[in-house]
Amino acid sequence: xxxxxxxxxxxxxxxxxxxxxxxxxxxxxxxxxxxxxxxxxxxxxxxxxxxxxxxxxxxxxxxxxxxxxxxxxxxxxxxxxxxxxxxxxxxxxxxxxxxxxxxxxxxxxxxxxxxxxxxxxxxxxxxxxxxxxxxxxxxxxxxxxxxxxxxxxxxxxxxxxxxxxxxxxxxxxxxxxxxxxxxxxxxxxxxxxxxxxxxxxxxxxxxxxxxxxxxxxxxxxxxxxxxxxxxxxxxxxxxxxxxxxxxxxxxxxxxxxxxxxxxxxxxxxxxxxxxxxxxxxxxxxxxxxxxxxxxxxxxxxxxxxxxxxxxxxxxxxxxxxxxxxxxxxxxxxxxxxxxxxxxxxxxxxxxxxxxxxxxxxxxxxxxxxxxxxx
Amino acid sequence: xxxxxxxxxxxxxxxxxxxxxxxxxxxxxxxxxxxxxxxxxxxxxxxxxxxxxxxxxxxxxxxxxxxxxxxxxxxxxxxxxxxxxxxxxxxxxxxxxxxxxxxxxxxxxxxxxxxxxxxxxxxxxxxxxxxxxxxxxxxxxxxxxxxxxxxxxxxxxxxxxxxxxxxxxxxxxxxxxxxxxxxxxxxxxxxxxxxxxxxxxxxxxxxxxxxxxxxxxxxxxxxxxxxxxxxxxxxxxxxxxxxxxxxxxxxxxxxxxxxxxxxxxxxxxxxxxxxxxxxxxxxxxxxxxxxxxxxxxxxxxxxxxxxxxxxxxxxxxxxxxxxxxxxxxxxxxxxxxxxxxxxxxxxxxxxxxxxxxxxxxxxxxxxxxxxxxx
Numbered sequence: 001x002x003x004x005x006x007x008x009x010x011x012x013x014x015x016x017x018x019x020x021x022x023x024x025x026x027x028x029x030x031x032x033x034x035x036x037x038x039x040x041x042x043x044x045x046x047x048x049x050x051x052x053x054x055x056x057x058x059x060x061x062x063x064x065x066x067x068x069x070x071x072x073x074x075x076x077x078x079x080x081x082x083x084x085x086x087x088x089x090x091x092x093x094x095x096x097x098x099x100x101x102x103x104x105x106x107x108x109x110x111x112x113x114x115x116x117x118x119x120x121x122x123x124x125x126x127x128x129x130x131x132x133x134x135x136x137x138x139x140x141x142x143x144x145x146x147x148x149x150x151x152x153x154x155x156x157x158x159x160x161x162x163x164x165x166x167x168x169x170x171x172x173x174x175x176x177x178x179x180x181x182x183x184x185x186x187x188x189x190x191x192x193x194x195x196x197x198x199x200x201x202x203x204x205x206x207x208x209x210x211x212x213x214x215x216x217x218x219x220x221x222x223x224x225x226x227x228x229x230x231x232x233x234x235x236x237x238x239x240x241x242x243x244x245x246x247x248x249x250x251x252x253x254x255x256x257x258x259x260x261x262x263x264x265x266x267x268x269x270x271x272x273x274x275x276x277x278x279x280x281x282x283x284x285x286x287x288x289x290x291x292x293x294x295x296x297x298x299x300x301x302x303x304x305x306x307x308x309x310x311x312x313x314x315x316x317x318x319x320x321x322x323x324x325x326x327x328x329x330x331x332x333x334x335x336x337x338x339x340x341x342x343x344x345x346x347x348x349x350x351x352x353x354x355x356x357x358x359x360x361x362x363x364x365x366x367x368x369x370x371x372x373x374x
Numbered sequence: 375x376x377x378x379x380x381x382x383x384x385x386x387x388x389x390x391x392x393x394x395x396x397x398x399x400x401x402x403x404x405x406x407x408x409x410x411x412x413x414x415x416x417x418x419x420x421x422x423x424x425x426x427x428x429x430x431x432x433x434x435x436x437x438x439x440x441x442x443x444x445x446x447x448x449x450x451x452x453x454x455x456x457x458x459x460x461x462x463x464x465x466x467x468x469x470x471x472x473x474x475x476x477x478x479x480x481x482x483x484x485x486x487x488x489x490x491x492x493x494x495x496x497x498x499x500x501x502x503x504x505x506x507x508x509x510x511x512x513x514x515x516x517x518x519x520x521x522x523x524x525x526x527x528x529x530x531x532x533x534x535x536x537x538x539x540x541x542x543x544x545x546x547x548x549x550x551x552x553x554x555x556x557x558x559x560x561x562x563x564x565x566x567x568x569x570x571x572x573x574x575x576x577x578x579x580x581x582x583x584x585x586x587x588x589x590x591x592x593x594x595x596x597x598x599x600x601x602x603x604x605x606x607x608x609x610x611x612x613x614x615x616x617x618x619x620x621x622x623x624x625x626x627x628x629x630x631x632x633x634x635x636x637x638x639x640x641x642x643x644x645x646x647x648x649x650x651x652x653x654x655x656x657x658x659x660x661x662x663x664x665x666x667x668x669x670x671x672x673x674x675x676x677x678x679x680x681x682x683x684x685x686x687x688x689x690x691x692x693x694x695x696x697x698x699x700x701x702x703x704x705x706x707x708x709x710x711x712x713x714x715x716x717x718x719x720x721x722x723x724x725x726x727x728x729x730x731x732x733x734x735x736x737x738x739x740x741x742x743x744x745x746x747x748x
Contacts, residue, residue, distance in 0.1 A: 046698065050705040054686065055426075075673060075698045083676050083694050091690045299449060302457050312428065316465045320457050324420065324449045331424040331705055 011147070011188040011215055013247045017357040021239065021266040024356040027247055029095045029147040030186045031087060034062045036247065036268040037353055039254060039345040040097060041275065045070050046080075046090040049276045050334040051342070053091045058312065059342055063095040063147075065271040068140050069104030073123050073130075077143035085145030097148040097271070100137045100178075102192075103220070103252070106155040114154065116170065134177040141187070148188050150218060151178040158196035158221045158230075168194045168201055172208050179212060190216040190249060197230040199237045206241035216247040219267075223252025232261055239266040256287055256348055260368050263352050264361070270349075275341030280334045282326045285341045287348065287371050291319075293337065298323035311343035312336075385521070385562040385589055387621045391731045395613065395640040398730040401621055403469045403521040404560045405461060408436045410621065410642040411727055413628060413719040414471060415649065419444050420454075420464040423650045424708040425716070427465045432686065433716055437469040437521075439645040442514050443478030447497050447504075451517035459519030471522040471645070474511045474552075476566075477594070477626065480529040488528065490544065508551040515561070522562050524592060525552040532570035532595050532604075542568045542575055546582050553586060564590040564623060571604040573611045580615035590621040593641070597626025606635055613640040630661055630722055634742050637726050638735070644723075649715030654708045656700045659715045661722065661745050665693075667711065672697035685717035686710075 010030040017024040027034040041048050041056065044067045048056060056064070071080060083089050086096055105111070110122040118133030137152035152174050156167040171194045182189050191214035195201030209217060219238050225231045235250065242248055247268045250258070254272025262270060275285060284291045286306040291298075293305075301319035309315075313322070313336040325333035348368075355364040384404040391398040401408040415422050415430065418441045422430060430438070445454060457463050460470055479485070484496040492507030511526035526548050528541040545568045556563050565588035569575030583591060593612050599605045609624065616622055621642045624632070628646025636644060649659060658665045660680040665672075667679075675693035683689075687696070687710040699707035722742075729738040 045702045045704055046695070047702075047704050047706045050709070052429075052686075052706065052709060053690070074702055075694070079674055079694065079698075082674055083692060089692070089695055089698075091695075300453055300456055312426075316427070318457060318463070320449070320453065321420070321463055321465075324453075324463075328419045328421075328444075328448055330419055330421050331708060332421045332426065334705060335424070335426060335709070 010186050013216065013245065015245065017359075019356040019359050019361040020264070022263050022352070022356045022361045023266055023268060024353045025247065025268055027268075029188070031093060031095045031147050032062075034095055035350070035353060037259070037263045037349050038062055038269055039259060039349050040065045040269060040271040041342050042067075042271055042273045043090065043092075044273065045074070046086060048342075049280065049338065050331065051276070051338050055312075055335075055339060056092070056342075059339065059346060061094070061342065061346065063097060064092055065097045065099065066090075066144070066146065067101070067104060068098045068137060068144065069101035069108065071098075071144060072101065072140050073125055077140040081143040081145070087145065095148070096146040098141050098144050098146040098150065099251075100141065100150040100152040100192075101132055102137070102150075102153040103155050105132055107224075116173075119154075134174040135181045138178050138181050138189070142182070142184050145184075146187065148190060148216065149182075151175045151189060151191050151214075153192045153194055153220055155194075155221060156196065158225050161196065161198055161201075164194070164196035164198060164201055168205050172205070175209060175212060179214070188215040190214055190218050192218045192220040192251070193238050193242070194220050196221055197225060197227075197234060199233065202234055202237045203241060206238045210241060210243055214246070216249065217242050218249040218251050220251050222250065223272075228257070228261075231258075232265060235262060235265045235267060254345060256285065256345070256368070257372060259345065259348055260352070260365055260372075263356075264365055275345055276338045279337030279341050282333065282337070284322075284337055285344050287344065287368065289372065293319070293322045293326045293333070295323070305340055306344070309340065309343065309347070311340050313340040384560050387590065387619065389619065391733075393730040393733050393735045394638070396637050396726070396730045396735045397640055397642060398727045399621065399642060401642075403562070405467060405469045405521050406436075408469055409724070409727060411633070411637045411723050412436055412643055413633060413723050414439045414643060414645040415716050416441075416645055416647045417464065417466075418647065419448070420460060422716075423654065423712065424705065425650070425712050429686075429709075429713060430466070430716075433713065433720060435468070435716065435720065437471060438466055439471045439473065440464075440518070440520065441475070441478060442472045442511060442518065443475035443482065445472075445518060446475065446514050447499055451514040455517040455519070461519065469522070470520040472515050472518050472520040472524065473625075474515065474524040474526040474566075475506055476511070476524075476527040477529050479506055481598075490547075493528075508548040509555040512552050512555045512563070516556070516558050520561065522564060522590065523556075525549045525563060525565050525588075527566045527568055527594055529568075529595060530570065532599050535570065535572055535575075538568070538570035538572060538575055542579050546579070549583060549586060553588070562589040564588055564592050566592045566594040566625070567612050567616070568595050570595055571599065571601075571608060573607065576608055576611045577615060580612045584615060584617055588620070590623065591616050592623040592625050594625050596624065597646075602631070602635075605632075606639060609636060609639045609641060628719060630659065630719070630742070631746060633719065633722055634726070634739055634746075637730075638739055649719055650712045653711030653715050656707065656711070658696075658711055659718050661718065661742065663746065667693070667696045667700045667707070669697070679714055680718070683714065683717065683721070685714050687714040
């Protein structure tokens with residue numbers, strides 16, 4: 001019977017269970033299925049910093065994100081394509097999502113000019129001038145070959161209403177151009193809802209993009225949002241309007257709190273550099289908060305980082321050893337802390353998924369939130 | 375029948391085969407057997423830089439070296455002892471060798487004074503003053519708990535004869551003090567032959583140390599030797615005089631050439647930071663020479679680092695990907711190149727061992743040396 005349900009298209013989303021607004025699903029992609037809600041580790045330059053693909057597989061990572069802006073600048077999309085595409089290049093045979101470069105162009109590149117056609121910017125690597133248009137972003141992403149690709153959007157300061165009106169309208173026109181220019185049937189293009197912290201704009205954006213019938217939707221502009229209340233309110237507005245049978249991806253956000261509250265409000269996918277960035281700055285993320293392993297309190301601490309954690313780091317090494325690696329500036333500290341931090345978010349996603357299927361997420365959420373405040 | 379041969383003492387050396395002066399053996403230690411000849415990767419600060427213990431196990435590393443000087447300064451030998459010793463601290467259940475700190479005190483510390491009792495030096499970390507004596511070095515090594523520990527020696531410039539005479543004589547007196555002060559029956563203490571590049575001094579040193587009946591011997595002072603001819607001539611002099619039934623360890627040396635020629639002259643053990651240091655400087659070691667992965671020639675090179683290599687790096691990644699990681703300054707470059715470089719030396723050791731057992735090392739050595747010059 002199940003055989004008959006196998007989707008004919010390479011990409012589809014199946015809702016398995018719903019508990020309040022929280023959803024458990026399966027995202028079918030050409031490189032495998034993804035159980036949602038899911039956290040996606042970020043491999044900006046075609047590598048999750050300090051972690052091998054073999055270690056990512058052991059962590060049961062289901063999907064990685066990589067950055068179009070970075071890969072376009074180095075080594076170049078043509079090079080990746082010639083070498084067989086991003087999956088082969090970075091030895092990741094499972095699903096990959098690439099962003100459009102929009103966010104990076106606006107946040108990392110030295111911006112030169114935005115016009116209706118696209119954006120001119122200077123590279124953060126060598127200052128050379130480049131130009132991205134919606135068509136060009138899709139062309140790069142088609143060369144990279146990820147399973148999920150993103151529409152090219154304008155990313156304004158989320159507090160500036162006048163700018164958000166203009167940016168949102170342009171993002172909508174660019175979304176239509178992205179849909180039109182896209183050619184690869186084995187890639188799913190997600191639209192990105194913009195509109196800053198303004199509910200009326202978010203409503204317009206969600207309704208407009210829903211009408212374009214993307215196979216999935218992202219909520220953009222919230223990773224730079226200073227207020228968690230604004231973030232959650234925005235998610236609520238948008239998710240009421242996005243089609244229920246499509247996956248919803250909250251971009252650039254990934255603390256345990258963000259996952260707990262995002263999933264509670266109907267988000268299915270998250271990505272963030274935080275777990276690996278924290279790791280390179282000596283911090284371990286647990287569901288009871290963060291630990292700074294540079295702290296001298298850990299010098300003789302023979303316990304594991306997190307007694308509740310089953311990751312390689314927690315089952316093999318003491319806090320004292322990790323503290324030693326950190327204070328000795330050893331690369332292994334970044335590797336072991338990254339493994340733990342990624343595991344924490346993946347394990348959290350999976351446990352929340354189980355609780356949604358069991359219709360007990362409201363209770364589990366309360367428990368998770370209480371632990372975070374301990 | 376084999377059961378009966380199991381050695382009663384926790385440490386013994388068994389010669390399995392000899393081909394000319396080259397030897398294949400088994401070193402029995404409390405933490406397992408080591409098949410010799412063997413290369414020992416260096417985990418200076420209780421970590422082989424950028425490689426996890428799980429990856430080292432996958433590489434079939436048999437024994438690691440760690441540095442007493444570094445671990446004494448950070449995190450401190452008492453801390454390591456309280457945490458269950460070095461094996462547990464760094465999650466390495468297999469054999470470990472610690473050096474005595476002698477070489478580091480003379481090469482890295484800021485030397486203050488050498489006298490008959492010991493050496494006063496300043497830490498390279500914070501400039502604090504410390505003093506090592508033979509007794510103190512052994513005490514630290516007993517706290518760390520490695521399977522093989524080393525006598526504390528004075529490490530002079532190998533070219534300065536007058537100094538080498540004095541240093542060698544003091545090293546001999548210190549060797550006797552190390553033997554006398556040692557208490558742990560589960561650790562084997564190796565003596566270190568000194569004497570610079572001077573055959574007459576090396577002869578005196580080898581004969582004197584042989585008379586002390588150490589369970590194993592090291593040849594010191596050659597890692598800073600500028601001439602390979604001097605190094606090989608010294609090995610020949612020393613190995614003629616060291617007892618045949620004891621393991622011989624050439625300290626701090628580890629290019630493929632050094633292994634090929636050292637083993638040919640009867641050396642059983644090698645250690646060197648080179649494979650991991652080269653990796654952090656973008657270089658891959660192969661049996662055909664070194665490759666600098668920063669080279670633009672590799673941008674589109676889809677072949678593996680070394681087509682003859684079966685390591686994780688060579689079986690999963692292209693030269694182009696490694697080149698991308700190097701030019702993007704990604705930590706993963708150091709990890710993947712370290713894995714390859716360590717594998718190269720371990721594989722070389724094992725293939726040479728097989729050829730010794732098969733009595734065909736003379737021929738295999740010629741072939742290896744020819745390949746290196748290609």
